[in-house]
Amino acid sequence: MEWFEALALLLGAIVALMAVGMPVAIAFLAANILGAWVFMGGERGVVQLLNNGLGALTTYALVPIPLFLLMGEVFFHTGLGGRMFNAIDRLLGRLPGRLSYVTVLGGTGFSTLSGSSMGSTALLGSLMVPEMTARGYKKKMSIGPILGTGGLAIIIPPSALAVLLATLAQIDVGALLIAGVIPGLILAGLYVAMIWVQTKLDPAAAPPYDVTPITLGAKLLLILRDVVPMVGVMVVCIGLMIFGIVTPSEAAAFGALGVIALAAVFRCLTVEALYKSVKGALKVTLMAYMIVFGSATFSQLLAFSGASRGLIAWATGFDLDPIWMLLAMFGVLLILGMFMEQISIMLLTVPIFFPLADSLGFDLIWFALIMLLALEISFTTPPFGLLLFVMKGVSPPGTTMRDIYLAAIPFIFCSLVLVALLIAFPPLATWLPGR
Known part of the structure; x- marks a missing residue:
């Protein structure tokens, strides 16, 4: 069988199974079993392939995934995220469009701690959009920044999706996590600049309103009590990895423990919150492990055929x-x-794109970051970007998909600018991990 016939058989089986409604992980498993039967000698080939797939699940690089997910779930369900947003809101005072800035600044912090784009978008949408709508903000100023910062969770460590991509591509997990720090901060800065431009061009899009002034002492208290501890967990996790003191798995464990300790200190660590956090992290972890299993066997079949x-x-x-x-x-x-x-995109493309990128002489950490940015952009790409529908679910009644599409476009442009910067100046991604 020619290589293109083998590729068409494997990809065609996966697409056909997904088209009839089969879950992605199960579709890959079924297609892999079919491929093993055809290319690896029937029943013995299937057994060998399954054994190889189970071996892929025992890699130490997968350990950060459940820990990063638990970290974000605790941060969300205990209300620590709400405390940080409220503090940033009060600190910005009467700044024009301040709630949009609050969304970017607070959302960057939450995305960093949660590592979940959907969780970040759901929280920001339910927390900020009703408030901004009540203050007279236009849709582009309320929905757009949320869609942008939701995608930051993919880039800024700790990112469960980055860990998964590094595992599937068999590259250094820690290097990819660290590589996302500078580009992620640049992207957050581009979002802030975009909001400033929008408020200058259309001041009515974010009308000002009176706020109760607070003293300098009160501001310092807010920073020290409600911002520094949460952001400090993220800074310490990243710093420990950058200086080589801990592995990504150890940093993830420290981060999860740190957020749980903060929740206990602030007396918001309830049994219900802990149960929801563990349950949410477990569900996504099981899905991720099934994906790793399917991808590992799919890669082997592509090579074997x-x-x-x-x-x-x-x-x-x-x-x-x-x-x-x-x-x-x-x-x-x-x-x-x-x-x-x-x-699903990662499962289909990683086994093909990374060998191709390697043959072209690309630094694979840099290429992985470019791929993460593409995934981040596709989260909000019309018509079926996942975050667009998450936002529709938490937006006020009367919000149309057209409103959401138009709000997303300026922030997609910011992400494309970052991609251009990374292509023009690769050290933005490779300098920090020392490559």
Whole structure:
């Protein structure tokens, strides 16, 4: 069987099974069993493939995923996120469009601690949109920043999706997490600049209103009590990884323990909150582990059938400049993001794109960050970006999908600017991890 026939069989089986409503992880498993039967000698090949897939689940690199998820769930369910948002809101005073700035600043902190785009978007949407709507903010000033900061959870560590991508691609988890720090902060700065431009061009989009002034002493108290402890957990986790003191798994354990300790100190760590946090983290962790299992076996089948080797030879045979190949892969990710959720995209593309990127001479950590940005953009890409529908679910009645689409576009532009900066200046991603 030719390589393109093998690739068509494997991908066609996966797409057909997903089209009839089968869950992604199960669809990959079924297609992998079919491929093993065809390419690896029937029943013995299936047994060997399943054994190899189970071996992929025992890797130490997967440990941060449940710990980062638990960290974010505790932060959400105990109300620590609400405390931080309220503090930032009071600190900004009468700044025009201040609730939009609160969304970016507080959302960046929450995204960092949660590592969950959907959780961040759901929290920000339910917490901030009703308040901004009541204050007369236009949709572009209330919904747009939330969609943007929800995607920051993918880039700024700790990011469970970054850990999953690094595991699937078999690259250094810690290096990828650290590589996202500078680009993530740049993206947050671009969002702030976008809000400033919007308020200057259309002051009525974020009308000012009176707020109760607070003293300098009260501001310092808010910072020390409600901002520094939460942000401090994130800074310490990242710092420990940057200086090589701990592994990503140890940093994740420290972060989860730190957030639980903060919740206990603030007396908001209830049995119900802890139960919901563990349950939420467990559900996503099980899904992630099934995905790793499916991806590991899918990669082996692509290699065993010759599909990976044939595809790379075909793609590199066009004699295109590597930058055009990068843009082509980026475009494929954006197109897939319009119709598929991000984990499915990773399962389909990682086994193909990373060997191709390696053959083109790209730094794989840098390439992985570009891929994360593509996934971040596709989260909000019309018509079917996942965060668009999450936002629709928590928006006030009367909010249309058109409103949400238009609000997302300026912040998608900011992300594209960051991609251009990373392509032009790769050290933005590679300097901090020391590559």
